[in-house]
Amino acid sequence: MAKALMTWVPVGVGVAVAMLVAGLGWPVAVGAGIAIGAGLTVANLPRRPRRPRIDPFTIGEPWRQHVQAAQRSAAQLHRTVREMRDGPLRERMTSIANRLDDGLDETWRIARRGNELDAAVKRMDPTALSLRLNTLEQRSQTEPSADVASALASVESQIEATERLKVRAGRTEDRLRLTQTRYDELVVRATEVTLGADTDDYAHAVDDLVVELEGMRLALDEVTEADS
Structure with a gap:
């Protein structure tokens, strides 16, 4: 999980910087950067393999x-x-x-x-x-x-x-x-x-x-x- 977090932190920072350059206020930019970075981190966390469907019959x-x-x-x-x-x-x-x-x-x-x-x-x-x-x-x-x-x-x-x-x-x-x-x-x-x-x-x-x-x-x- 730590590796996934570090992978997507730069993305969130980049988004925040881009929004600041575009003229948005820093609270909005930082908030958006955090939200996007966190969302990408969760989306890219390793998922538990799907269990097989068990039918003894x-x-x-x-x-x-x-x-x-x-x-x-x-x-x-x-x-x-x-x-x-x-x-x-x-x-x-x-x-x-x-x-x-x-x-x-x-x-x-x-x-x-x-x-x-x-x-x-x-x-x-x-x-x-x-x-x-x-x-x-x-x-x-x-x-x-x-x-x-x-x-x-x-x-x-x-x-x-x-x-x-x-x-x-x-x-x-x-x-x-x-x-x-x-x-x-x-x-x-x-x-x-x-x-x-x-x-x-x-x-x-x-x-x-x-x-x-x-x-x-x-x-x-x-x-x-x-x-x-």
């Missing part, structure tokens, strides 16, 4: 339930904060609750990635691949040929890729389940903080969870890009 299970559970935890924390008396502690807790919302956003992004992994596995049709593999294995015994061997290798490669996707989705789902336990713990701890527990420790715990979720999502993004 656009993804399948088990991903939907993880998003819904995270939504419930975030909503409960905000309710706890709203019930607090006005003051510095409530302001601090509001900031922490907003930070947990970042974790909810990451949970949503991770769940969508997981849903995409499941969809990719479904498109590859493991059952059909398994049947195709059995057929080709039989043909390789009765009618061995280069074409059959090539087709067999291709199907085996597709099955291996499918298994990797399944494992990746499973590990992601397991980690999301563990993070939900931490969501629940943070909601309970919020009550302790409202009664005088250390807000710094609580803020660090929230931030640790969000950073972990961000790391999970980035890792999934990198793997997805590598596979594409």
